[in-house]
Amino acid sequence: MSLNVIDLIKGQLGPALISQSASQLGESESGISKAIGGLLPAVVGGLANNSSNPGVLDAITGASSSGILGDLLGGASNSPVISNLLSSVFGDKLNGLVNTIASYAGISNNSSSSLLGMVTGATVGSIGKYAADNNLDKSGISNLLNDQKGIVSTLLPAGLSLATLNLGSWFGGSDDKVKVSSVDEPKVEVTRSVSPTASYNDTNNNNNGGGGSIWKWLLPLLLLLAAGYFLWKQCEKKKTTTTTVAVDSTKMSSDTAKVMNSTDTAMTSTSAAKVDENIDLNGMALKGYKGGMEDKMIAFLKSDGYKNAKDDAALKDTWYDFDHVNFKMGSSTELEAGSQGQLDNLAAILKAFPDAKIKIGGYTDKTGNETSNVKLSTARANFIKEWLTKQKLGGQVLGAEGYGSQFAKVDAKASDAERAADRKMSIRFAK
Template sequence: MSLNVIDLIKGQLGPALVSQAASQFGESESGISKAIGGLLPAVIGGLANNSDNPGVLDAITNASSSGILGNLMGGASSNPVISTLLTSIFGDKISGIVNAIATYAGISNNSSSSLLNLVTGATVGSIGKYATDNNLGASGISSLLGEQKGIVSSLLPAGLSLASLNLGSWFGGNSSTADATPKEEPKIEVTRSTTSAGTNPERNNNEGGGSIWKWLLPLLLLIAAGYFLWKQCEKKQTTTTTTSTDSTAAKMDTAATMTPADTSASTTTVKTDENIDLNGVMLKGYKGGMEDQMITFLKSGNYKNAADDAALKDKWYDFDHVNFKIGSSTELEAGSQGQLDNLVAILKAFPDAKIKIGGYTDKTGNEASNVKLSKARAEFIKAAVAKAGVGAQVLEAEGYGSKFATVDAKASDAERAADRKMAVRFAK
């Protein structure tokens, strides 16, 4: 098993959560993102340093069923399990970590403390879910955590080190120093030759015997010492350069994960809500989005003219705004309800139209769990629409898991987001 657990967790701490945390804590999004980027390696390091701790392993094992991933903002900060876990892995170092992150990110200590709980909840929950999906027992979790020890220092962003977080004694000491162990410089000893009684020093010098070593030996020793020190300096410089380069690369990767601007939508197409005409009633939606396409199709008469369901099954309309909270099938992200209301309005305007709801996931995780989650989400949308009085027009809700996913499981979270969606199609 060779897995960087950052890849498991970063999807939980994306732009939506950063924005929500910034609003709730009264901080800037850049400050929240920066703090998360510093806290995540620290928390992973704490867990890695306690990979054999039974309490830590139990907390991770039970996290999958605790529901913490579905309520990070509301649950992690007040969860006693998280508080106990932090005390277990950091002890009296917690206040030092909170202070260091607050100073580094330019946020308050209260916000830093809340984010420490939040990041810990996301980390433990994500590892717990991975362990459940892959049938890992305590020994498997311990092994996974132990593998992280070698990469913790490289994950810290520029401006932070294990020493600045008061964790300098972990994983081989201060990660910010390329060579913390002082080298012992060679000692040069010059031994004065002694002469026997009655020996003429001047004669010995003139004869060129052993006296030549009086100046040649020290010279050779000085040359050897100089070469040794030069090689050590060269080695230290190379090590420092390599460490700096690796740390910069890790920082860039972490920043790419945590920065709110790093989303596929913001870097490719910027969509703006417009008025979509529904028989004189204006709905808010994207031009060319779900509502626009569905209304156009219905007005064209193509639905009415479709002979059977086979003529409709290949055309799905992806929801633009409907998103569930991470790991949940019953809690929608803010802003999702408006598009469900639009769908109800369309069905009421075309009472003969019937639909089917579909749920999808990406290729990561256990497929049985993916199918179950996608099915539950589709059923939730079906029930929500039915409550609005158009239940008879929703024929079916189905979960497909990753069956139709097209993005490789090893791709970035932003790329895999295209496969995690809810959709609707017309049916007969």
């Protein structure tokens, strides 16, 4: 399978949207986040199970031009198109899905239903956009959806399964719970010869001289072997278990921090040393790093640092690097999965401080043609500016500029990991 579509959709369901949904629905952010975590693979599974359904394919192809991604909170949850799609996909399982997610996440059924509409809108909108950007016809979309069947069950969070959602039979299984042995015990086959004239009867195995007597010592031996095998496996697990240690971001070198801010290199699970936490934005919680971009920007604006700046010269040397906004290699229009959340956070900050104005900068490393580097970095900066304009925040963006490798410090012959420090997107306040 070439693509996990859930990675496409997660960018639309970032911290800002979770916070807004919690406020609008009167639920906790943790409950909203938990519900979305259960609904997203269920919705993708539903669409995958209907990968040849003309109604599903029509909804996806029409989503790219419907603007549904721009109004997930209102338009998606109340859209008759989404309602009809859900009825077509889930049928009589729809109410059960809503109730199960509500119980699992600790939210009301009404909130669960609204979130289901929102998640479905984000799903068809994201897949529709991907299909349009990559020139996929309905056959291509059908194949893409069909590819998701093998991964849906593995993406459900702890506490949920296809069985608990009453969806197990969709993927060739059953809705019954499957018992899985905790140890892969070796199979032992015992062959006993039986005379042609004798019939085997379990009730006659009490005869000490008969074949049944072998089980008096063989069964305990097998149990002992199984117990020994289990203990051995547990010891092996302890030897191979590694402990992940969180790294204090304040102690990281600036070069390491810049590598983690790379716009062309996707972050891997082994490099994720920071943990998201709530950043206070005038009473609204944003998910971000302590000491990260959002935290520093909000602290500066709350301190009246922007208000007291006399002119642009006082602000031009302080840039804030994005922690998460990464473009795909060589692209100025396709973001890496997980980038949307920090753009949503930036929009939320600008809305909370409407007097603040910013400039956007794009940077590359020293490799490649400098003319191309400037063009690419400029296009990326303008992409973010245009996105903010669509959020009705364009008036707060005073400029977007690409600097290519003008400020790059790492030699072009260095490793890609070292050069990643020079590839980034940044913003600064402006007057």
